[in-house]
Amino acid sequence: MLGRNFGIACACVLFVWGSLPSVQAQSGSLITDLETLTSVSHRGRKSGSKSPNISARYIYEAFRASGANPKYQQFTFRAGIFSKDTGHNVTATLPCTQPRCDTPIVISAHYDHLGTTGRKHYPGANDNASGTAAMLYIARQLAKTNRSRDILFVATDAEERGLHGAKFYAKQLNQDIAVNINLDMLGVNKSNRLFALFSPGFSQFKSQLKSMKQAPLKLTVVSSQRQMARYADNPSIDWHKASDHYAFYRNGIPYIYFGIGEDKHHHTTKDTVKNMDIDKYQAGVALISDFILSLTRSPLDSTS
Secondary structure: OOOOOOOOOOOOOOEOOOOOOOOOOOOOOHHHHHHHHOOHHHHHHEOOOOOOOHHHHHHHHHHHHOOOOOEEEEEEEEOOOOOEEEEEEEEEEEOOOOOOOEEEEEEEEEOOEOOEEOOEEOOOHHHHHHHHHHHHHHHHHHHOOOOOEEEEEEEEOOOOOOOHHHHHHHHHOOOOOOEEEEEOOOOOOOOOEEEEEEOOOOOOOHHHHHOOOOOOOEEEEEOOHHHHHHHHOOOOOOOOOOOOHHHHHHOOOOEEEEEOOOOOOOOOOOOOHHHOOHHHHHHHHHHHHHHHHHHOOOOHHHOO
C-alpha cells in the first residue's frame, strides 16, 4: 500500500519486452508464491531496476504457466528533481471463451515494496506479496473455466513511489472496462475483517459480493472513504487514494478495492509471512476468487 507521500507525476513510455531467460516460478501454490516473493533472494522487490527484476520475472513465468499470455510493460517515472527511474509492470490476459462476451475486468496488485537496506530486509508479505500471490492464484483458477469476459491482469511496479505503474497502465487502456478489482494487503489480522471498498457512486456487483459466503471472515462492504475511515479508526488515511485503484478511478474506471485496512507491521521488517494468519489469508483469497469467478459466469445485466 502506498505511503502518505504520493510521489511525483510519472513521465512514461511504453516498451514491451519479450521473455527474459527463464526464472523457474515453481508456482502452483498460493503459499509458495507468497513465501517466494518475500524471500531474501527477491530483495524486498524495490522498484527502479533497468530491466525486470527477479520478482517481475517470477510473476511473468507464473502467468505464462497459467496460459495468460504475459508481457512486460516498461515505463519511466520521476525519481527526484533531476532524475528518473524505470519500472516494469507485468500484464497478462485470459480471453473470453463464450460467443457473447461482457465488458472486460482488470485485476491489479502491486508487487513492489521497499527493498533491502544494508542488513535490513523488508519482505512486504502483507504489502503486497499477499495481493500479488492472490492474483496469481486467481489467474490459475480462471484459466480452468469458461469465461464470459476478457480478464486483464496487471502486476504493477512503483506503487510505493506514487502509483506510477498503475497510472501508466490505466492511461494506455484503449477499451471499456467494467471494473478494476485491486488487491492490496489481504493478510487478515486479529479483527478478522476484510474490506471491499467500492468507488464513489458505483454499486454494480455489490449485491453479488454481499451474497458470497463469508465465514470465517467478516466481509465489510463500504461505499465511501468516510465509511472506510470510520471502520479503520484512522481518518488521516484517504483509502480512496491509498493504492492503485485510484489511478484507474482517475481514468474513469470504477473500482472495488479489497484490503484489511491498517497493519501494525506496515512498512517494517516485521511484515513477514510468519506474522500473517495464513488460514484467514487463504479464506479471504478464496472468497475474492469465488466472487471474481462469479463475474465471469453471468452477463452484466444480471449482476446489479
